[in-house]
Amino acid sequence: MGNSTDYSRVFKxxxxxxYPHYIAKAEKKGRTREEVHQIIFWLTGYNEQSLQKILEGKTNFEDFFTNAPQINPNASKITGVICGYRVEDIEDKLMQQIRYLDKLIDELAKGKAMEKILRS
Known part of the structure; x- marks a missing residue:
């Protein structure tokens, strides 16, 4: 099973x-949809309006990140392990961005302070 095939499934x-899983994961730990949105906006440069379009349009992950207004330059400060992968070592840029988002949501659910999550 080659990596490229695993990835393409995720990208599509x-x-x-x-998205509902991100929200559920956060809310189960007492965090809010607003905080999840804040993370998404910080990482991608999307806003409330553009996010709604993405959700309604069933945009896939590949297009979500490829068309993002701006991947935050501080995203490279996101490190650690998520889903068994060390995010800073993921060579595929797109897969890395997807894992960045997973990692930020994970930190939110673990109760990390927002300013720490947003690497400010």
Whole structure:
């Protein structure tokens, strides 16, 4: 099973399909949808309006990140392990961006302070 095939499956997943899991993961730990949005906006440069379009349009992960207004330059400060992968070592840029988002949501759910999560 080559990596490229695993990745392409992930890339074609609809962002709207995974989004509720981000929200659920945060809310289960007492965090809010607003905080999840703040993380998404910080990482990608999208805003409330453009995010709604993405959710309604069933945009896949590949397009979500490829068309992002701006991947935050501080995203490279996101380090650590998520889903068994060390994010800073992921060579595929797109996969790395997807894992960045997973990692930030994970930190939110673990109760990390927002300014720490947003690497300010």
């Amino acid at each position: 997943m609809s962002f709207a399909g995974v």
